[in-house]
Amino acid sequence: MTKPAPSPSDKAKPGRPPVYTEKERCQRLLRAAEQVFTTSGYGAATMEEIAKSAGMSKKTLYAKYPDKEHLFAAMVGGLWDSPWEDENATQEKDAGAELRRRLHAMVQFIMTSRQVRLTRLLISEAERTPKLARDFHDRVISKARRYLAEAVERARDEGIGPKIDDIDQMTATLLGAALARNHLGALFGRTPKATKKQLEAQVETALRLLGY
The missing domain is CATH 1.10.10.60 (Homeodomain-like)
Structure with missing residues (x-):
């Protein structure tokens, strides 16, 4: 009988490296x-x-x-844990609900300890190694904006929210309002980490203030 191949999760034998896919x-x-x-x-x-x-x-x-x-x-684009790379996410039938879902997901992701650490690192290295910041923009920020912009455009096309011509401008404004001072406070470590409930409340405030 053939012995099955060891699983990556199996504990490695002493003196032998673990097996990874x-x-x-x-x-x-x-x-x-x-x-x-x-x-x-x-x-x-x-x-x-x-x-x-x-x-x-x-x-x-x-x-x-x-x-x-x-x-x-x-590293900045290869851990596949961002909301815009979630292939299992179910899109809401209502455009307003989908915009709300995506904005909530983005804010929660941006405010994770990991993303705050990476943002601090990029800021500190931006002048000495500008290519790092450009790579981060191309691999993460541009994808994030497209992810939210799709929902903003869909909402506009379905008559939800304000009548706008500049989708990119509204996307940036909406995300900025949703992050508010929480993101800046986290980057500088000057305020306690915002709770999930506080972040959700700020998202709802941003949507209301901008006519959604």
Whole structure:
């Protein structure tokens, strides 16, 4: 009888490295990179330190990502945990409800501890390494805006909310109003972390103030 192949979740035998699928290996490397980058800073972080944090060899890390720049670019858009990458999300039949759902999801995601840490890192490195900020914009911010803009446009087309011509402007204004001072306070650590209930309340205030 053939012995079944070990599962990635099985505990590895002493002295032998654990077995990961390709996706698990990438996820582990990206999360280790995030930890090292946000703790040490982009400039001080080393590939050796990241490989060690992931519990893998430098050879494995370099086989996937040739340098820190490629690794950082993959990290900011490669953990697949944002609401606009959720393939299982069910779209609301009502355009207003769908706009509300997407705005709530975006605000909750942006305000997670992880996203706040990454934003702080990008701000601190923006002048020395502007490409990092450009990559973040292309891989995350532009997708996020499109995700919300689709709902704003649909609401307008179905006669919900104000009559607007500039979808992008309304999208930016709506998101800014929904984040309000909570995001700035989180970035500077000057205020206690907003609760889910407080964030939801601010989203509802933004929608009401802007005519939704």
